[in-house]
Amino acid sequence: MIELKREELLISQLADLLINDKHIAVGAASPIPGAAALLAKEEAKIQNNRLRVTILHSNKYNNFTDGARELFDCAAQGRIDTFFLGGVQIDGEANINLVGTGSYENIQKRFPGSFGSALMYFVVPQIILFREEHSPRTLVNKVDFISAPGFSDENIYRPGGPKFLLTNRALFKFNKQKKRFCLLKIHNNESLENVIKLTGFKFDVDDNLTNMSIPNENRINILRSKISYMVSEFYPEFADRIWGV
Amino acid sequence: MIELKREELLISQLADLLINDKHIAVGAASPIPGAAALLAKEEAKIQNNRLRVTILHSNKYNNFTDGARELFDCAAQGRIDTFFLGGVQIDGEANINLVGTGSYENIQKRFPGSFGSALMYFVVPQIILFREEHSPRTLVNKVDFISAPGFSDENIYRPGGPKFLLTNRALFKFNKQKKRFCLLKIHNNESLENVIKLTGFKFDVDDNLTNMSIPNENRINILRSKISYMVSEFYPEFADRIWGV
């Protein structure tokens, strides 16, 4: 069997978080979340369950017909169960920064901007933060700019928020009460010590800390024989690099 | 030549009020305004001018694609120059009532309701009130219910409002400053005395009070040979009754 790629492990890890969903949406430039959502949909179909996936970057997997605002309206209506967000910086209270580093008025390095995060983070019940790079540069003690806050006061309308943070080294769960991440799983080639060293914020460690689970053969088969081709429609470069399709 | 019908005279009278328009919209159950708008469009075309007509009751002459709200949004944007409104009652201050007679909480006779009048009356620059029946029952001193007011305080956003009132007996112009109608024209078979008697509100009389002008032969030709068929698409019963098409 061909060796499991790191991206495949991450896709499988994400797919495990999607099994209770009815509708998953995936934003721009997210091949790994997109593949995970399609994998979850395919596995649901085998169980005779219907899972809807909306991939904005795709025509084929885009369920919307009301223009670019429908993603946000649909999410605000509570019709999207899971959405993925990234960040130039993510801090220990799950604040995310997509704008830049340094002080805002005198910015050091400018990044693209906040996209729809400032609404989606508030209204989608399960937000999965996904950032491959796991380093003190990306996972910081305090973000330089809050594109969207990790938590809100009680009087703020906020049915949604952060549930998990996945990097290429670790999976964290966010504890809303404690406003703090808890480490659940680490990559097979990774040590807890190293994860602590590479994380710029303090976090709890789950009593049952385990390695990320290797996908079974069935899942790997579906991923390589089916999902790969689906992904190649909207992320051809990624599909080519990982699976050569 | 076939005798001019009263409806044709009213159509011609209305068409005279539309010559400076770029976009006229016509709501439900308005065959005479609809025919007038199409006549104005046809005459504009002869002059090489472009006049747009949106008839909501028609598919062919309906320019909208954003659902039933587009009429109101479009009007609020200032993109409709003339719209027509009616009324169970219309009073001397141009308040209109489409709801019913008697006190609202203990209504005597209930009519359909206000439709979109409460917005359209505020935002369309030229509102033409059109009510065929000219009697003390329809043209009253004070309406029993204000579906839309004839004028508003200065701090209210109101680029639009009443400009004319046409009945099957008379044409009035509304004077915004005086909040009062002024009689401009009366039907050939009508006397000023009778119009005063049949009008439930006080009004001014224009120094140049004239009869409604009889349409010239050209206009009658266009109306009968062309507009009649257009109208039959969306008001077949009316077109049949007036022109037998």
Added chain:
Amino acid sequence: MNQFNELSLSEIVDEVKDGDLIGIPADYSGVPMEFTKELIKKGIKDLRLYCLPLTTIQGDMLIGSGCVSQIEAAAVTLGEFGLAPRFSEAVETGKIVIKDSTCPALHAQLQATEKSVPFMPLRGVIGSDIQKYRKDWQVIENPMKSSGNKDEPILLLPAVQLDVLIFHAPCVDKNGNIQIGRRRELATLAHASKNVFVTTEQILDIDLFDDELSAATCLPALYIDGISVVKNGAWPCALPGVYGADNDEIKKYSIAAKTQKGFEDYMKKYLFN
């Protein structure tokens, strides 16, 4: 196999509960008359009708049959066949609560729910008796410093979420996408409704999303909870683009329904023939 929840008409009827706030499409949006018939037969009670923005024979029949406790609308009318007689009488005798509105307000209240905001502002309306009698509406001074006029009164309308919406559509595809064409007010209605059911003339064995242009004519399946095929499901109302209104029948209704007795005789035949 059709990839959606295909229901019988009676299963859809069972999804509507006494007291529900139900979305009522205008005569141009696909009136679900066969569904309405079954709903009346079931003896539904205390429905609150939310019309976008008006209703014709559908609302009048429901009112005349004693199914309705409240109606919010910009108009109730039989169009060229005159007043809606059961509606008018019910209002005149105080049998139902009428929340008089105006078309753009009915749209805006649903758009607020579409965006999940508590209210929408609207211009116009102020100074009308519509506004005067709507205790759930509110006028505030424009709070926005960077736009509009500072001392301008602004009408705020509450977000309204419907319990259930039923409409009739020309066709749906095998994946449950509904072809609505230009009738985009149906999308607004669906977005603002907890549950949405559709009766339709036919199911097409295609996916309308396979083509970008036909996709643009759809209300996506994700908003739809169930679909039932009902031939001539809008009769005697029109289904625009498919069949016209049966004007003879509506005229017959308009005459019969002038009295409650005439209405009841008419309905006996209408419901059980």
Added chain:
Amino acid sequence: MNQFNELSLSEIVDEVKDGDLIGIPADYSGVPMEFTKELIKKGIKDLRLYCLPLTTIQGDMLIGSGCVSQIEAAAVTLGEFGLAPRFSEAVETGKIVIKDSTCPALHAQLQATEKSVPFMPLRGVIGSDIQKYRKDWQVIENPMKSSGNKDEPILLLPAVQLDVLIFHAPCVDKNGNIQIGRRRELATLAHASKNVFVTTEQILDIDLFDDELSAATCLPALYIDGISVVKNGAWPCALPGVYGADNDEIKKYSIAAKTQKGFEDYMKKYLFN
């Protein structure tokens, strides 16, 4: 004969004035690159870009060419080719004013103008630094007694009216109706703009309103002030459904534009080849 205002590309360019607030479509909505080229050649100044909700190479080129004084956007990016280098440098060196926003806010501000209301409420956003730095936004306590929570803070966004909007469309019909398909954000942009010009691949000798389904794919001609046929008018951006992006060209740009010098060399060839 085409029943609309057919213009040359330079006539459209002449309709854009220094200082205009100009609507910028996202990369999926039809980027008018040939128009942008001519606008840069003309030496336009002080443009204020309103992106719905983001811009890619179009915004970056305008900024690098010194045409822009301000940009309001949820993102400026070259997508898979990384950061928008002229944008990033202009912000880092304070050469342009950036009004950082978030996608739904950019939609809502135009929808306010679409309805001619002074503001729109939006949920979310509160507590972000986006909100903190937007002095034209305002937070009030929910004033609506009949919906929402009474002590809930609500964000109000001002209505924004664009001076001018230009986008590129696959085709228009002989009466000037624009086929936009599912890209309905173009309708919102057009409704909120004083003037709208369209470049297009081709004019079809039909009326798209002759058929109800093709009508549903249109932005009506009534919102359009002029149209110009420009082949490959979106190149090197994609025109969804017609041609894909020229990724080699965008990559070339992304590398060249890393420095102002490299950008200028690139633009010389790009503009005058």
